[in-house]
Amino acid sequence: MTSQEGPKLSKMEFIKEGSHQLRGTIAEELQNDSDEFSGDSTQLLKHHGTYQQDDRDLRKAKNPDGTPKGKTFSCMIRTRVPGGKVTADQFLAELDLCDKYGDGTVRLTTRQGFQLHGVIKGNLKAAIKGINDTKLTTLAACGDVNRNVMACPAPYKNNAIFDSMQDMAYALAEHLRPKTTAHFDLWITDEEGNKTNEAEFQPVEEPIYGKTYLPRKFKIGIALPEDNCVDIYTQDIGLLGIVENDAIVGYNFYVGGGMGVTPSNKKTYPALGKPLGFVENDQVLAVAEAVVKVQRDLGNREDRKQARMKYLVDNLGIETFREKVEAHYGSTIAAPRDIEVTGMEDHMGWHEQGDGKLFLGVNIENGRIKDEGELRIKSGLRKILETYKFNARITAKQSVIFCDIDPALRNEIDQILTDHGMKKADELTLIRRFSMSCPALPMCGLSITESERVMPALITEFEEELARLGLENEKISVNTTGCPNGCARPYVPDIGLVGRAVGKYTLYLGGNSLGNRLAFIYDDMVPLAEITSRISPLLESFKEERQVGESFGDFCHRMGKEALQEKAGLAAK
Numbered sequence: 001m002t003s004q005e006g007p008k009l010s011k012m013e014f015i016k017e018g019s020h021q022l023r024g025t026i027a028e029e030l031q032n033d034s035d036e037f038s039g040d041s042t043q044l045l046k047h048h049g050t051y052q053q054d055d056r057d058l059r060k061a062k063n064p065d066g067t068p069k070g071k072t073f074s075c076m077i078r079t080r081v082p083g084g085k086v087t088a089d090q091f092l093a094e095l096d097l098c099d100k101y102g103d104g105t106v107r108l109t110t111r112q113g114f115q116l117h118g119v120i121k122g123n124l125k126a127a128i129k130g131i132n133d134t135k136l137t138t139l140a141a142c143g144d145v146n147r148n149v150m151a152c153p154a155p156y157k158n159n160a161i162f163d164s165m166q167d168m169a170y171a172l173a174e175h176l177r178p179k180t181t182a183h184f185d186l187w188i189t190d191e192e193g194n195k196t197n198e199a200e201f202q203p204v205e206e207p208i209y210g211k212t213y214l215p216r217k218f219k220i221g222i223a224l225p226e227d228n229c230v231d232i233y234t235q236d237i238g239l240l241g242i243v244e245n246d247a248i249v250g251y252n253f254y255v256g257g258g259m260g261v262t263p264s265n266k267k268t269y270p271a272l273g274k275p276l277g278f279v280e281n282d283q284v285l286a287v288a289e290a291v292v293k294v295q296r297d298l299g300n301r302e303d304r305k306q307a308r309m310k311y312l313v314d315n316l317g318i319e320t321f322r323e324k325v326e327a328h329y330g331s332t333i334a335a336p337r338d339i340e341v342t343g344m345e346d347h348m349g350w351h352e353q354g355d356g357k358l359f360l361g362v363n364i365e366n367g368r369i370k371d372e373g374e375l376r377i378k379s380g381l382r383k384i385l386e387t388y389k390f391n392a393r394i395t396a397k398q399s400v401i402f403c404d405i406d407p408a409l410r411n412e413i414d415q416i417l418t419d420h421g422m423k424k425a426d427e428l429t430l431i432r433r434f435s436m437s438c439p440a441l442p443m444c445g446l447s448i449t450e451s452e453r454v455m456p457a458l459i460t461e462f463e464e465e466l467a468r469l470g471l472e473n474e475k476i477s478v479n480t481t482g483c484p485n486g487c488a489r490p491y492v493p494d495i496g497l498v499g500r501a502v503g504k505y506t507l508y509l510g511g512n513s514l515g516n517r518l519a520f521i522y523d524d525m526v527p528l529a530e531i532t533s534r535i536s537p538l539l540e541s542f543k544e545e546r547q548v549g550e551s552f553g554d555f556c557h558r559m560g561k562e563a564l565q566e567k568a569g570l571a572a573k
Contacts, residue, residue, distance in 0.1 A: 007302045015040050016144065016212045021180035021203055022047045030186075035121055036073040047145060047213070048183055049138025050124065051076045053117075057442040074103075075124050076443065077116045078141035079131050083151035083169035083222075084112030084394035086136070088385045091392050091400075093134045095369070095382055101127040106378070108367035110436060110488050111148045111219070112230070112394040113141060117443055128187040139183040144214045146176040146292065150221035150230040153393035154347050155403040157355035160247045165222050168239070168284060172220055175285045176292060178213070179206050208289055208296075215299035216307035218292065219258075221396075222251070228341040230396040231515040233257050233272040234489050236309045237291055242278065242337050250280040252336045255291060255321065256313030259486030262305050263500070270491035270518055271310040274318045276325065277333035290328035298324065341516045346397050346433050349425030350410065358405040360413065363428055366437045366452045367398025373421075380420030384413060398436050430475040431466065432459050434513055440482025440499065447482035448499040454528060455480055461532040469543050476552050477513045480505075491518055494553035495535065503528050509538070509564065512553035519553075520561055523570070537568040 015024070024044040029037050037045060042052045054071035061069040079094065094114045098106045103118030119127050128138050141148060151169035156162045181204055206213070221230040222239040232238030238254035254273030262268045279287045291309075298316075300306040313321050326332055348361035364377060371378045384390065384402060388409065393401040405413065417424060425433065438444070440451030459478065466472045477493035484506075490496035492515045496508030504525045511519035526534055541564075542555045556564060 009301050010304050010307075012043060012144070012304060013212055013215075013301050015043050019044055020182070021206070021211075022143075022178070022182045022213075023186065026186055030121070030125060036071075037121065045075075047140065047143030047178070048187065049078045049080065049128070049141035050119075051078075051142065051445075053443045053445055055118075055442050056445075056447075073121065074117070074443075075119045075121065077102075077119055077124070077127055077131070077138055078109065079114040079116075079136050079138055080141040080148045080173070081113045081136060081394060082149045082173040083166045084153045084396075085166060085170075086392050086394065087134075088389040088391060090134045090136055092382065092385050093130065095378060095385075097127055097130050098369075101130075104378075105368055105370040107439060108364055108369065108394050108398045108400065109148075110367070110396060110398060110438070112150050112153065112396055113148050114394070115439075117439075125187055132188050137183075138187075140176075140178055142217070144216055144218075145178050145209060146173075146214075146218045146220060148219075149173045149176075150219075150235070150396060152223055152227055152229050153395050153401055154227070154229075154345070154351075155353060155359050155391075155393055155401060157353050157357070159354055161224070161241065161243060164248045164281070165224075165241060168281075169222055171285060172288055175289065176208060176220075178209060179204050208292055210296060212301070214292070214296055215301045216304060216309075218295065218309065220288070223341075225339050225341050226343045227345045228515050229344050229347065231489055231492065233341075233516055234259055234270075234492060235273060236295070237288055238273045239284070240339070240341070242339065248281065250278055251284060252339065253277055253279055253287060253291075253333075255318075256310040258308045258310040259489055259491055260308065261484040261486065261491075261498075263484055263506075265305055267311075268305055270486065271314065272492075272516065272518060274313060275336040276318070276322055277335055278337050279333065283329075287325065287329055287333065290325045293328045294321065294324045341514050344513050344515065346399070347395060347401055348399060348428075348433055353404070356407075357403075358407055358410065360402045360405060361395070361425060362400050362402065362417065362422065363425060363433055364399045365432065366455055368452065375421040377420065377422060380416055380422050383416055383420070387416075388413075397434070429459075429463050429466070429472060431462055431478060434475060435459055435478040435480075435493075436488050437480040438482055438487040444482060446485055449482050449502050449504065450528070451480045451482040451488070451499065458528070458531065462535075465532055465536055465539060469539055471539060471543060474552060475513060477511075489515070492516075493519065494551065494556070495519075497531065500525055505531065507531065507534065509561075510553055510557040512551060512557075517553075517557065522556075522561055522564060534568065538564055541567045 058072045101123040102116040107115040149169040149172045151165045219235045220237045221232040221235040223232045234257045239251040241248040253276040255276045257273035295309045390402040437451040437455040440447040478495045479488045479490040479493040480497040481488045482499040492511040497505045507523040508519035509522040
């Protein structure tokens with residue numbers, strides 16, 4: 001479709017079409033003296049796993065003569081890690097790269113990947129090549145393609161169920177990987193190989209994505225009914241494993257999940273995936289490809305705020321959408337199996353692995369790996385990785401799991417954590433373990449207000465309030481984002497906080513830790529300092545009126561917005 005033949009396309013569609021398969025002018029701009037990339041290149045860079053950012057804390061800084069310094073540019077680099085599965089050497093490489101080229105921190109993402117921040121333009125190629133040298137990649141970690149495929153990270157051994165989920169995550173990631181050679185040409189060649197960047201463009205076939213890739217980002221997650229730890233209903237494709245005789249026989253496919261919202265645009269909204277059908281193991285790749293192709297061909301390329309697949313699924317209806325998928329697939333898709341999500345684990349603490357060894361989940365609050373004061377997370381993780389060479393997994397809650405631990409080492413490792421100021425799982429409240437945030441300020445250009453930097457203190461306030469009420473052992477999830485894009489999935493937990501204005505948030509209630517129910521807007525423009533006081537009366541009512549086994553999110557859902565506001569003494573909004 002061209003602009004003459006149909007509706008007016010968004011600017012991004014023309015950027016992709018004229019980019020020589022995601023090259024654009026990136027190679028030339030890497031060679032110039034500017035500290036920033038052009039606007040078109042910043043859009044293409046996302047497909048290579050990097051966002052250009054500036055430090056918003058420094059925007060008002062002055063030169064000695066009093067003139068504004070202007071923006072201080074750097075890049076965020078995201079590593080794609082299917083299922084969050086990494087070796088000790090790969091993890092250590094990220095720690096080394098953050099010191100060599102970044103701001104000295106690594107962030108574990110809500111999609112089981114790594115992020116480096118503060119990488120200046122002149123170091124970008126070296127940093128990306130350094131990641132590639134570890135046999136990881138930044139290709140398709142961002143952009144209008146399928147991004148990191150998530151899967152339950154629990155490293156149980158001699159267990160076909162968990163092995164097959166990890167294998168499927170890797171297979172999907174590889175099958176849906178863009179075929180363009182641009183990534184290699186731009187980032188992976190040595191200095192002599194830079195000549196490749198200047199060679200006449202030779203396109204390769206993109207059989208799944210075509211010349212303009214997808215209308216918008218695309219996400220996939222894989223989980224089990226008893227453990228929806230990767231929030232499959234929030235993904236474009238969610239795969240729920242169906243287990244028979246101790247093996248996964250196939251997956252229920254859910255399509256059309258997505259979190260992003262633009263409050264000023266009433267046509268945008270969060271959505272949970274809808275059941276497409278049941279797919280046997282050997283057909284998962286083909287059906288996933290068919291779903292991607294439907295989104296490629298029919299997704300909205302005019303308005304990027306309407307471009308996620310959730311809007312296509314809703315506009316067509318699930319039955320028509322299924323017919324479109326079946327046409328690409330070449331066969332009918334079986335009805336979904338009758339099964340529901342029943343649990344969600346964070347996999348923190350010590351666990352039997354199944355082969356005589358142990359695995360250990362270490363909570364990394366908000367995913368930020370750094371040394372600060374007595375809390376020396378980066379040094380502690382480095383010591384464990386260098387000493388024992390444990391393979392690791394990144395969780396969807398931004399934490400890390402160490403695998404294959406000899407039980408005789410348990411006390412030693414606990415001591416290393418203690419020596420570096422890191423608390424063990426049983427020393428943390430459940431609300432701290434099951435909460436998360438996006439990075440937000442100062443580096444994210446979309447952020448309206450704070451998220452990561454205020455989250456620890458906010459959780460402390462909640463802990464104090466829960467302790468006062470005798471509810472300190474309650475499993476309550478709090479997800480906070482600095483803007484409505486929803487990177488920390490704030491529309492599904494017990495309590496969701498979404499940046500609305502500087503220092504103010506939209507307060508969502510009534511979701512749950514299972515991730516299978518959307519929360520509702522309870523209050524808007526809530527100042528940060530008033531969040532706990534707005535929720536405190538509801539916690540008191542929850543203590544007095546909860547039903548047996550009822551969670552806080554379930555209680556809020558059952559009562560509804562108006563009843564809760566009445567209990568809190570608020571006028572209905």
